[in-house]
Amino acid sequence: MEAIAVRLSNLDPHVEGAIRVVVFYDTLMRRRVDLAALARASAVFAECVAGIRIHGTGRSIRIAVDGRPASDPPAPASTTVPITLDEEEIGTVWLERAGAPGPLDEVLLDRFAIAASAAVERYGPARTTMADPALVELAIGADSDEAARARALRLLGFAADLPVRVVAVRSREPLDRIGALVCPGRPVKAAALADVGVLLATRVDPTRFPAGVRAGIGAAASPDLSWRQARTALRFTGPREPVVHHRDLGALALLAEIPRAAALDNADVAAIARLAAVPEDVETLEAYCATGSLRQAADLLHLHHSSVARRLEQIARTLGIELTGPAGHTGLTRARLALTAWRLLDPVADPAG
Incomplete structure (x- = not known):
């Protein structure tokens, strides 16, 4: 590709620049960069603030030319392009360039959006947060054999080498919204079992649960034991402590027995x-x-x-x-x-x- 760019540069400098943009983003995608690294590389390459916003999680990344998070307040976007995945708009990329857009900004943002879509698909939360309750029950059930549990977790999108945490939730909020909030940028699946909501995730941020939600968080690496711990922790929640992690209960957990x-x-x-x-x-x-x-x-x-x-x-x-x-x-x-x-x-x- 670079050899083609060199030959074409003798014919059209704009074509050479466009191909260099394509090569740049193809290289980033081959290196499997995440959203933060992608925004940082784009800001340095474009020589202005570059931003990414993912609608489902509400996550925004703005990086300045020096590769550091850009200061607030943000400047008006000079150019914006939607990020699409499976023909659905899932977010936006933009540049905050002072003055008129650059001659290659359109090409740059198109490739930026494609690379962001690939990064979300690879590292972002699962496209469908809500899962089949039967599959979730198989993953966390005490009676499931390990082969069936491992298969259920694979079908839910969890890698075999990563621990899966289980959260028991009581809330009127939609489970998929809660999952997106407390597991930003990470795989998460949710299902309702009887009157209890279940979240499966590789990592949970307990500070991000919205008001009005009661949640018990399991600590064990095994999903079945983590589920039992999560249910126990949920019983200890109250108005003053709506989110309880089982590991923080210590000997108090014995009261539940x-x-x-x-x-x-x-x-x-x-x-x-x-x-x-x-x-x-x-x-x-x-x-x-x-x-x-x-x-x-x-x-x-x-x-x-x-x-x-x-x-x-x-x-x-x-x-x-x-x-x-x-x-x-x-x-x-x-x-x-x-x-x-x-x-x-x-x-x-x-x-x-």
Whole structure:
């Protein structure tokens, strides 16, 4: 190709430049660069800011001429071209060139878009996030043999040498949207099993779950064990901690193994159940258990500390547990465990219930 460009340069400098653009992007695609490397190479080659945006994930990359992320705010795009994959527009590439577009910008952006499409197909999230529930169930089921599990994961698009994490989700948000948010630029599959959503992914960003979503994240490399851990972690979620990673539970995970009848027979748990008749009292106890400080609990509840102190006195009488006095440390531990055990009794919180 380069030899052809040299011969054609004697006839038409524009043709030579266009072919050099084609050779440049063909080389990048042969090297299997990802979107970030592609944007960086394009910015240096075009000698202006180059950008990529993928619609499905909302991910945007803007790289300056020096190969570093471009500063905000972005300049108006001088030229824009859609990225298409399987005849569907999945994103956009653009250049932010001061003044008029360059003579080769049209060719450059066409090849830039083609290379971006190839990178998304190779490294980006699967084109169809929602998966066949039967296939997902086969991948995470405890009764599946390893050969069947491996085949299901292959059919779902996961490489054999990568660990697959499992997330149990409760939300009114569409699962495919949640998957795209928490697994940007990574393979992810989603399915609804009964009333619990399942996400399978090689990596999960727990900070990207939208408000209102409850999620338990499994830690094990084996999908079946990760699924069991994810369901357990989901049971520990609440308004103050909507996303829980199983690895952070430690010994608390053992509380999920306590039989329901045994928990109900415990005096402390029964006392919490009686306390639940007054939601404000439960909220106050949760805030105090979370902070271990009367003043910090008051800040959390947006109340004066004296009001919280009076509530805690009443709560302590109801529970029969000293929360703030000399035995307060032991009482606080009992209250925390009882409150957690009571939360785990909620059948809605138990995906297996």
